[in-house]
Amino acid sequence: MEKSFNRSIRIGQELQKKISVIIQYSMQDPRIKKMITVSEVKISKDLSYAQVFVSFLENLNQRNVDKILIVLNNASSYIRKLLCKKMRLRIIPNIIFYYDDSFLKGNHISMILNKLSKKNENTLFYE
Template sequence: MEKLFNRSIRIAQELQKKIAVIIQYRLKDPRIKKIITVSEVQVSKDLSHAQVFVSFLESENQLNIKKDLIILNKSASYIRKLLCKIMRLRIIPNIIFYHDDSFFKGNKISFILEGLSKK
């Protein structure tokens, strides 16, 4: 039986904080003009891979989202290098960015439920 709050969960939470700060303040890519929110980080048990789920503010166009994800995934090695300097871990995981659209899906469901309650 696993612990409820094991090491990989704590590292994932810390990575989420650090990656959000790096994207906001240290990533100086002029192609990214949106606010990017790191909503979740999932780390493998051996800490070699991290899935970073991000959402973009003011971006509904799927083409723009794909372009931004490509930019983020190309800058993943730079972000990883900065994480090496910030965090004291033996293994810094390889980072892969994914789009998280759960906020928009939840908002859509909320509007549907509001429409049903008014009838």
């Protein structure tokens, strides 16, 4: 019988918390002035790689997003070193950062649905 809450999910959640704290407080890179949110961490089965999905509170163009991702990926060894000090794991996974635009897509869909519902309310009054 498979566990419903396996180890890789728990480690992913803990990594998400620790990485977000490291990015907010320990990284002193002046190129990262934006508020960065770690939205999800996916870990491989052998715990050797972690895909870290980040999003930004501001709406950025693709060029700025790419620059920040390059900075984060270049700093991944530093972040990994800090994780070694904060977590008691035998293997700290290699970290790869990706941009998560699901919040922007969800916001866009929500705005479209709001416009449609307002149009439907207006048409109900005129029928």
